[in-house]
Amino acid sequence: MTEAHERTTAAPPAPEGVCPVTGARAKQVEGPTSFPLSSPVISTVAYASDPPGYSLRAQQNHGTVVKLPILPHNPTVQLSAPDAIRRVLQGNADNYARGAYYEAFELFMGQGLLTLDDGDWRGHRKVVNPAFTPNAIAARGAQSDEAVADLLDRWAEHARAGRPFDLFAESMKLTCRVMGLALVGKDLSQDGGEFAQAVSVALEAIFKNVGSLDKAIPSFVPTPYRRRVARARRTLERVVAEAAQNVDLGVGGEVATLIRESDLPEDALWADLVTLFLAGVETTALSLSWTLYEVARDAGVRERLEEETDRVLRGRMPTAQDLSELGYAGMVVDEGLRMHPPVWQFTREAIGDDVLAGHHIPAGTPLLVSVYGAHYNPEQWEDPERFDPERFRPGASPAQDRSAYLPFGGGRRQCIGKRMGLALLQQTVAAVSGRFRLSLTRDAAREGAFITLFPKGGIQVKAEERHR
Numbered sequence: 395m396t397e398a399h400e401r402t403t404a405a406p407p408a409p410e411g412v413c414p415v416t417g418a419r420a421k422q423v424e425g426p427t428s429f430p431l432s433s434p435v436i437s438t439v440a441y442a443s444d445p446p447g448y449s450l451r452a453q454q455n456h457g458t459v460v461k462l463p464i465l466p467h468n469p470t471v472q473l474s475a476p477d478a479i480r481r482v483l484q485g486n487a488d489n490y491a492r493g494a495y496y497e498a499f500e501l502f503m504g505q506g507l508l509t510l511d512d513g514d515w516r517g518h519r520k521v522v523n524p525a526f527t528p529n530a531i532a533a534r535g536a537q538s539d540e541a542v543a544d545l546l547d548r549w550a551e552h553a554r555a556g557r558p559f560d561l562f563a564e565s566m567k568l569t570c571r572v573m574g575l576a577l578v579g580k581d582l583s584q585d586g587g588e589f590a591q592a593v594s595v596a597l598e599a600i601f602k603n604v605g606s607l608d609k610a611i612p613s614f615v616p617t618p619y620r621r622r623v624a625r626a627r628r629t630l631e632r633v634v635a636e637a638a639q640n641v642d643l644g645v646g647g648e649v650a651t652l653i654r655e656s657d658l659p660e661d662a663l664w665a666d667l668v669t670l671f672l673a674g675v676e677t678t679a680l681s682l683s684w685t686l687y688e689v690a691r692d693a694g695v696r697e698r699l700e701e702e703t704d705r706v707l708r709g710r711m712p713t714a715q716d717l718s719e720l721g722y723a724g725m726v727v728d729e730g731l732r733m734h735p736p737v738w739q740f741t742r743e744a745i746g747d748d749v750l751a752g753h754h755i756p757a758g759t760p761l762l763v764s765v766y767g768a769h770y771n772p773e774q775w776e777d778p779e780r781f782d783p784e785r786f787r788p789g790a791s792p793a794q795d796r797s798a799y800l801p802f803g804g805g806r807r808q809c810i811g812k813r814m815g816l817a818l819l820q821q822t823v824a825a826v827s828g829r830f831r832l833s834l835t836r837d838a839a840r841e842g843a844f845i846t847l848f849p850k851g852g853i854q855v856k857a858e859e860r861h862r
């Protein structure tokens with residue numbers, strides 16, 4: 395194209411404050427303007443040392459649509475305004491691609507359910523969908539029942555020995571078993587924690603790959619971190635290879651069979667299985683740990699839960715059929731997911747210009763949808779720092795705007811495992827409350843964050859059996 399042609403066809407500059415595509419009047423997105431926080435290097439260091447804290451401070455100081463000067467995709471716009479989030483995920487979802495941040499996910503997840511853009515993604519979602527319907531989840535009910543029963547029996551041994559244990563490590567055993575059976579037909583909690591470790595290391599590696607200093611070290615140097623990542627990859631490769639073999643032998647897991655027998659490309663087995671493991675195992679374990687942590691800290695909530703479980707279950711284990719009667723346990727899980735959303739942010743990129751909550755978003759802008767910011771926004775939630783399951787009482791409006799609550803995302807890319815995750819969480823919270831009282835051995839857990847929001851150093855608890 396000649397320079398003259400470029401000049402004649404280029405769009406005329408938009409009058410200031412008007413989006414060139416929609417023609418709507420719009421403000422520029424603001425962010426920190428004064429040193430040191432205007433400096434991308436200093437901001438990136440501040441962000442890396444406490445990502446959720448940095449994110450909330452930016453929201454408090456500059457609002458719910460804010461420009462973050464963080465590397466490597468500077469500037470990135472952080473969104474926690476419910477109307478902006480609704481437009482990105484639903485109203486104008488066609489204008490938002492997965493974008494540059496999601497490229498780092500391909501390190502482990504290849505081109506699959508989470509990383510593909512809408513066109514190619516549809517086929518993958520359609521193939522695995524039958525394993526996530528209410529009927530499919532109910533058909534696997536006995537697997538969850540047994541896994542939860544074994545978890546409680548292990549905790550009973552800890553209780554009798556007076557031995558503290560880590561809620562997060564225990565929750566990972568539960569989810570490695572339940573997800574392993576559903577996806578590849580194998581209990582993946584039986585390898586001394588190797589699979590659980592592989593999932594956590596892979597998620598950390600994806601987060602660090604976005605902007606890690608590790609990249610400054612030549613790629614042939616086997617740093618301890620790189621050795622851990624390589625080991626995690628080998629573990630995941632072994633699980634996927636075994637899954638393929640088992641499908642070929644006619645004894646494959648439900649999801650592995652659906653993928654292997656579909657028309658999806660050969661590499662979809664790796665991409666979609668690893669995606670489902672990385673998206674489902676740690677997230678659900680974290681929700682369980684954080685929710686039980688909050689229950690252990692709040693005698694009032696604990697007593698309400700005990701009253702409900704004693705009344706509904708009369709000392710037996712809950713099954714999927716009991717969940718509709720265990721409404722308070724469901725509200726406790728919902729509030730746990732508000733206060734500690736395991737996926738505390740996720741990303742998109744604007745394909746064309748748009749206006750979000752009155753702000754002009756130029757084409758190509760990387761976005762961080764801040765679940766954490768939305769869940770702690772005082773304009774949306776009364777006293778957001780308080781753990782209060784009553785917000786989720788049926789018929790109540792938990793937030794001013796329902797798009798301010800999005801632990802599972804929203805729109806057509808909403809989490810495929812939402813129903814499965816919630817059912818396991820509600821069942822386990824009720825089962826634990828029916829049998830044990832948990833107490834923390836340390837006052838407060840410290841939050842750390844990579845892709846997920848995790849308790850640094852775990853959550854040490856002691857269990858006491860309620861009825862002996």
Ligand code: HEM
Nearest residue numbers: 507673674677678681737740801802803807809810811815
């Ligand atoms: C409490 C547990 C969970 C939480 C908080 C959670 C959260 C989320 C969120 C926020 C998203 C949206 C990401 C985006 O739009 O960019 C998502 C997507 C996804 N989640 Fe979950 N998730 C959970 C459990 C699960 C489980 C159990 C599975 C499967 C076994 C799963 C598999 C997926 C997949 C495959 C996607 C991508 C969906 C798509 O784009 O079609 N998740 N999850």
